[in-house]
Amino acid sequence: xxxxxxxxxxxxxxxANRLRSLLTMLGVIIGVAAVVILVAIGSGAKAEVEKxxxxxxxxxxxxVPGSLEIGGAxxxxxxxxxxxxxxxxxxxxxxxxxxxxxxxxxxxxxxxxVFTTINGTNETVVNVFDRPxxxxxxxxxxxxxxxxxxxxxxxxxxxxLFGDVDPIGRQVTIAGVRFRIIGTFVDVGSTxxxxxxxxxxxxVTSAQRLFGVxxxxxxxxxxxxxxxxxxxxxxxxDALAEKYPGDKFSAVTQTQILGTIGQILGxxxxxxxxxxxxxxxxxxxxxxxxxxxSVRERTREIGLRKALGARQRDILVQFLIEAVLLTSIxxxxxxxxxxxxxxxxxxxxxxxxEISWWSPLLAxxxxxxxxxxxxxxxxxxxxxxxxxxxxxxx
Amino acid sequence: MSEPAVEAxxxxxxxxxxxxxxxxxxxxxxxxxxxxxxxxIIGPSGSGKSTLMHLLxxxxxxxxxxxxxxxxxxxxxxxTQLAQLRNETVGFVFQSFQLxxxxxxxxxxxxxxxxxxxxxxxxIERARTALESVGLGHRLDHRPTQxxxxxxxxVAIARALVSQPTLLLxxxxxxxxxxxxxxDVMRLLEQLNTDHGVAVILVTHDHEVAARxxxxxxxxxxxxxxxxxxxxVADQSVAP
Ligand SMILES: Nc1ncnc2c1ncn2[C@@H]1O[C@H](COP(=O)(O)OP(=O)(O)OP(=O)(O)O)[C@@H](O)[C@H]1O
Ligand SMILES: [Mg+2]
Numbered sequence: 001x002x003x004x005x006x007x008x009x010x011x012x013x014x015x016a017n018r019l020r021s022l023l024t025m026l027g028v029i030i031g032v033a034a035v036v037i038l039v040a041i042g043s044g045a046k047a048e049v050e051k052x053x054x055x056x057x058x059x060x061x062x063x064v065p066g067s068l069e070i071g072g073a074x075x076x077x078x079x080x081x082x083x084x085x086x087x088x089x090x091x092x093x094x095x096x097x098x099x100x101x102x103x104x105x106x107x108x109x110x111x112x113x114v115f116t117t118i119n120g121t122n123e124t125v126v127n128v129f130d131r132p133x134x135x136x137x138x139x140x141x142x143x144x145x146x147x148x149x150x151x152x153x154x155x156x157x158x159x160x161l162f163g164d165v166d167p168i169g170r171q172v173t174i175a176g177v178r179f180r181i182i183g184t185f186v187d188v189g190s191t192x193x194x195x196x197x198x199x200x201x202x203x204v205t206s207a208q209r210l211f212g213v214x215x216x217x218x219x220x221x222x223x224x225x226x227x228x229x230x231x232x233x234x235x236x237x238d239a240l241a242e243k244y245p246g247d248k249f250s251a252v253t254q255t256q257i258l259g260t261i262g263q264i265l266g267x268x269x270x271x272x273x274x275x276x277x278x279x280x281x282x283x284x285x286x287x288x289x290x291x292x293x294s295v296r297e298r299t300r301e302i303g304l305r306k307a308l309g310a311r312q313r314d315i316l317v318q319f320l321i322e323a324v325l326l327t328s329i330x331x332x333x334x335x336x337x338x339x340x341x342x343x344x345x346x347x348x349x350x351x352x353x354e355i356s357w358w359s360p361l362l363a364x365x366x367x368x369x370x371x372x373x374x375x376x377x378x379x380x381x382x383x384x385x386x387x388x389x390x391x392x393x394x
Numbered sequence: 395m396s397e398p399a400v401e402a403x404x405x406x407x408x409x410x411x412x413x414x415x416x417x418x419x420x421x422x423x424x425x426x427x428x429x430x431x432x433x434x435i436i437g438p439s440g441s442g443k444s445t446l447m448h449l450l451x452x453x454x455x456x457x458x459x460x461x462x463x464x465x466x467x468x469x470x471x472x473x474t475q476l477a478q479l480r481n482e483t484v485g486f487v488f489q490s491f492q493l494x495x496x497x498x499x500x501x502x503x504x505x506x507x508x509x510x511x512x513x514x515x516x517x518i519e520r521a522r523t524a525l526e527s528v529g530l531g532h533r534l535d536h537r538p539t540q541x542x543x544x545x546x547x548x549v550a551i552a553r554a555l556v557s558q559p560t561l562l563l564x565x566x567x568x569x570x571x572x573x574x575x576x577x578d579v580m581r582l583l584e585q586l587n588t589d590h591g592v593a594v595i596l597v598t599h600d601h602e603v604a605a606r607x608x609x610x611x612x613x614x615x616x617x618x619x620x621x622x623x624x625x626x627v628a629d630q631s632v633a634p
Contacts, residue, residue: 005508016496304492307453308553309481309509311474387480388454391492 006314010322013294021326024290027283028330028370029337032363034276036338036355037345042269044346044354049261053254055188057130059226063087063219063236063251078244079216081204084122090239091221091232098128098220099204103211105175107200109161116157116198118174120207120216128222136168136183139203143182147205151179155187156197174200175210221251229253273359280366284327288374291323295382302382303390312383319382323375324368331367335360396428398462399561399593400450405459406616407445419445421616422459426624429560430591432584433623434598434607442616443597444489444565450595451486451563452479464560481509485554487564489597491546493538499525499549500534506557524552529578543570551579555586562586564596568603580606 014021065079081099088094101120106113123141125131134155143150151172158167167181179202188196208214221236223229233251240249295302302315339360342353407420419442427433427450435443448454449461452468461468464483471479480486493502504521512520525534528548538546547570554562564583568576580603586592598604609623 002508002511005514012496300492301494304494305505305509306477307451307480307486307488307492308506309477309557311477311509313474314477314509386454388448391453391488 003317006318006321007325009318010325013298013322014325017294020290024286024326025330025333027286028280028327028367029283029334031276031280031283032331032334032367033338033341034279035273035363035366036335036359037341037353038272038276039269039359040338040342040353040355041345041351042265042272043356043359044342044352046262046265046269047354048352049265050258053257053261055130056254057128057222059223059229059253060128061221061223061229061233061236061251061253062257063221063240063249064217065247065249067248067250078247079219080214081208081216083216083219083240083243086239086243087219087221087236090235093224095124095127096222096224098122098124098222099216100218100220101204101207101211101213101216103207105210107157107161108173109170112161114157114160114198116154116200118207118210119199119201120204120211121201122204125201128220131188132186134184134186135166136181138183139201144203144205147209148203149177149179149206150182150203152183152185152201153181154185154195154197154199156195157200158184172200174202177210179206277366280363280370283330283367284370284374287323287326287371288378290326291319291375291378292381294322295319295378298382299385299390299393302385303387303393306385307387307391314383315385316379316383319379320372320375323379324371327367327371327374328364331364334367335364338363396430397465398426399429399431399464400595401426401462402446402449402456403460403462405446405449405456405461407442407449407454408457418616420449420456423613423616423618425611425618425621427561427593427595429593430587431609431623432587432594432607433609433611434596434604435611435613436598436604437613437619439599441613443613445616446613447486447563447565447595447597450561451484452476453486477509481506481557483560485557485559485562485592487547487550487554487562487567489565489569491538491550493546493549493553495538498535498537499530499541499552502538502549503553503556506553510557520556521552524556525549527555528552528582544572544575547571548575548579551582558590560592562592562594564594566597566599568598568600576600576603 084097084099085094087097091097099122103118104115105118106115121139122144123139126133126138133152136152138152139150142148151174153167161167161172162170167184170181171178172181185197204216221232223232236251237249305315339355342355345351346353402423402425405420405423406418409417409419411417423446435446437443449456452463455468463479466479468476500518500521503524504517507517507520522534525531528551530545530548530552533541533545538549541549547567551564551567554564562583567583568579571579583594583596584606587594596607604610609621611618612620
């Protein structure tokens with residue numbers, strides 16, 4: 001029998017049982033859509049994080065207490081403000097060292113309030129990070145030294161608190177303390193729905209008094225060139241080891257952070273895909289089940305076809321095509337569903353979703369494979385039936 | 395001298411039912427039908443006529459004994475060769491029609507040609523010719539469920555003719571027809587036999603139909619009771 005003929009017969013059979021075919025496909029549709037969506041979210045998250053980390057600036061070394069490993073517990077910070085100078089001396093450029101101490105606080109202007117991250121920093125931030133100023137100026141060394149109550153607003157905080165009014169020179173109340181606004185940042189976008197434009201920077205000294213702490217959370221050092229990074233990392237760690245004997249610190253580059261994050265998110269994507277694959281497998285079992293029913297139902301038809309000259313192979317091919325059609329049509333619908341759901345997710349929600357070319361292909365391949373795998377047993381069974389035995393069954 | 399179209403040598407067929415009871419549908423039948431012969435098989439219900447026809451048409455394998463069709467020993471053929479034999483050599487009209495309900499009369503009739511690899515246009519053309527030859531030129535696109543019993547019977551006959559077999563096996567081809575249609579079908583079978591040399595074996599309960607055949611084989615309880623045109627099978631089995 002020609003392949004085209006077998007294809008037509010199989011299609012007719014599916015059409016004759018439309019609802020059943022659809023329900024059978026549903027398992028495959030859900031499985032494939034799940035694979036596509038979850039992989040899209042996993043790889044979208046990874047891409048987003050990488051973009052953000054790279055966006056911090058180049059040749060950056062981040063210094064944090066404790067070790068930066070998967071599963072490593074965060075440790076309490078013992079870093080203090082004098083460590084900025086310590087590292088400045090170690091690196092040989094005080095201008096290359098920035099610091100931060102952060103806390104979430106309530107910010108008010110008149111009757112408008114926002115709750116946002118207050119970032120206590122020093123004047124070198126604009127030098128170390130890529131954080132351009134839109135209007136006004138950034139925090140100066142004098143602001144830090146004299147603990148001035150001045151603030152630089154992110155674009156979204158500026159909009160929420162002041163609307164269209166120019167905020168420069170105006171007052172905000174942060175945790176009940178008045179600050180004067182000296183500048184605003186250029187728009188930088190958001191990560192996972194966390195709006196980095198909401199941040200407000202104040203001098204680190206003012207922040208410590210406001211928060212009632214003496215610590216700093218982290219330090220950032222800008223290396224002059226990529227090649228100088230390892231040496232600088234070593235100098236930083238040596239200086240800290242001398243000052244805090246027995247304590248552990250990490251000095252890591254973006255590449256190292258990216259590697260760690262990539263590892264975590266890669267694993268996450270894999271786990272998500274595996275979960276989705278299980279649902280695909282369940283869909284495959286459904287296909288197998290329906291094919292067995294279909295073979296039993298059409299025993300007489302099989303007997304007749306064999307009596308008229310169909311070979312085992314003809315019957316096998318006919319039922320295999322039926323199974324593969326079920327799963328691959330289901331697969332295509334699943335891909336369409338998965339792709340549009342992923343696009344909708346990234347457009348309408350903060351979830352980043354990135355459709356990689358391989359996940360729909362893989363999902364389709366797997367679903368067609370599932371069709372063959374789970375279709376073979378029922379199809380073989382059909383092919384082996386004796387014509388008369390088959391013809392006599394009711 | 396004619397060649398044997400089909401030959402059964404001491405063929406038995408028994409069925410084992412649940413519980414171990416064995417039913418002997420055929421208990422030792424030797425029979426030779428030559429090319430161009432026209433034979434009627436008669437006998438009471440349950441005597442094993444359909445069982446014998448299925449064996450002769452290669453739809454079933456004997457429990458013991460040998461079957462030769464068109465010179466080939468059936469037991470030595472594999473599934474593919476057997477399928478080819480059914481497709482090209484044998485035309486079978488089932489006692490219960492066995493039409494597929496979801497497809498048209500034309501598609502039903504064309505089905506043997508599908509497994510021969512005949513192109514679609516030619517299949518439809520030949521199916522139409524076969525349907526016209528059984529007087530159903532006006533029912534080409536009807537589904538079996540939209541046809542009368544007699545019309546379904548004739549579709550089944552057209553399907554057996556379409557592949558131009560050399561051996562036509564018809565299990566009660568006139569059982570569901572009125573006298574006139576029955577006569578028409580008989581004429582058709584006789585014409586195939588005389589004009590094209592097709593060996594025809596039919597099962598019938600109708601004495602008039604049996605009387606028109608050139609040879610009558612009577613079966614009772616799975617054995618041949620009488621055969622008015624028997625070739626001496628014993629002679630053949632010793633012949634080289
Ligand atoms: N699959 C089977 N299992 C058990 N017994 C069977 C089977 N097929 C046929 N038989 C038995 O074999 C015997 C012969 O059956 P067969 O169909 O050949 O009769 P028949 O001569 O064609 O009868 P009818 O004239 O009613 O068609 C019957 O007794 C029947 O019950
Ligand atoms: Mg019968």
